[in-house]
Amino acid sequence: MTTIARRTRDLTVSRAPFVHATVVRAQDPTSARPGDDAVILPDGTIEGFVGGMCAENSVRAAALDALRDGNALLLRVLPDGAPAFPDTPGARVVVNPCHSGGALEIFLRPVLPVPVLGLVGDTPISAAVATLAAFLDFEVATSGDHSGATVVVVAGLGKGEQDAIRAALDAGVGHIALVASRTRGAAVLDEMELSDAERARVRTPAGLEIGARSPQEIALSIMAEVVRALRVDGLASSPAQPAALPQQAVDPVCGMTVLVGPDTPHVRIDGTDHWFCCPGCLDRHVAA
Template sequence: MPYTKRMEELVAERVPFVHAVVVRAQLPTAVSPGDDAIILSDGSIEGFVGGQCAESSVRTAALSALSDGRTVLLRVLPEGDPGFPDSPGAQVVVNHCLSGGALEIFLQPLLPPPVLWVVGSSPIATALAALAGPLDFTVRPADASPGPAGATAAVVCSHGRGEPEAIRAALEAGVGYVGLVASRRRGASVLEDMGLSEEERRRVHSPAGLGIGARTAPEIALSILAEIVTVIRTGDLARAGGR
């Protein structure tokens, strides 16, 4: 495909985008099956998957796909034209300014893997790093550049060492999920002494992890990752300030 190199560059730079590929095209449309384009989060389109009218429908669907991470099979039909036989699961739009020729376009969002910033060298930190990899997280140790900047989630599991400083750094970096591994009582004391705003306190999860009765380090790491995945998939992370 003509945009393979550009896609590789965007992936390397951790830039989210949608790859749009024309699956079917009906005359007199100017595109052919296999034509593709890249749509960025600002709505700009690199490539050609139809004229101005088709582009507007593709842009709208692509931005929605970037938001929820789901692939879309988009059918763009001119007004009054039945177009192609129905495709199960396709999203159908009727574009009133489309001059003719139905289009079917596959939109695939490519989002950078979430970054997990891990503070501490405890057994829980080691277990987090081991379990996060298969879940497609990029694990960034606390001492690695650029720190919490750009991280999706941060987990502080240093058992009392530098906890307020690490939590503050993650909050100031805009990390949406900040987990503190501590008992409920000790965690509450740490956070109370920090004087967090209501918005900041909402982003800090203490004790980190879902209540699954975890006891061992791997079980605790599992509960934390389950909580992070939950807030990512439900959209709570985006509302909190992360990706």
């Protein structure tokens, strides 16, 4: 197993988000070769090799965008003056201003931790929710420890509901589904004297209104509401979300977007900061 393969395995096990970047095509002259790969972390750190400094700037910016939207991307890094590629869905073209030239195609695959569903209760409904959630690639946790959970489903049907809701709220869970009738659910929450913000995080009756009757149908309505919260309402799939995108700047010489960091070539002229993709662009700007 390669160093990068071990690293991707360890990051996946630890539920840390990252992007796996693989060079799929390289045109001389370029220092990267097909099969070279790297992982890019949420802070912009690149571990591995997918090209020189200019390529790294483009890979870093594209990888962090991929972490934010969760979509895989084919990045084409072309030498300055190369013929334009036609627009391709799922592809991004950037110009490499470095003198080395060469072209690269790099596949960027974001790896995000699967959402965790905390489940409370030992009932036919909770069993059906567990089965469906696993089918939908959720990690199902029944330990009662809700830290790290995306959503908690309370399906005890009257047993330990308030303690479970309180624990989920204290753990910062954004979506708590209480399986109860509208009347009983409201009564349970009224007794807890929740703040408006806390109460807004508890859905009761749980699930979308689809006329569900059987435990399996009720589980379907609950998971449909959970998926909608994730895909439509913007519920965070994991507390370990990608960090905010670092500060970006546009290289005034070549027009490349660069991420500002301690090693980014930089100069201040007349009180204005300028950042560059490489020392060559900085030198040309200063000499102009």
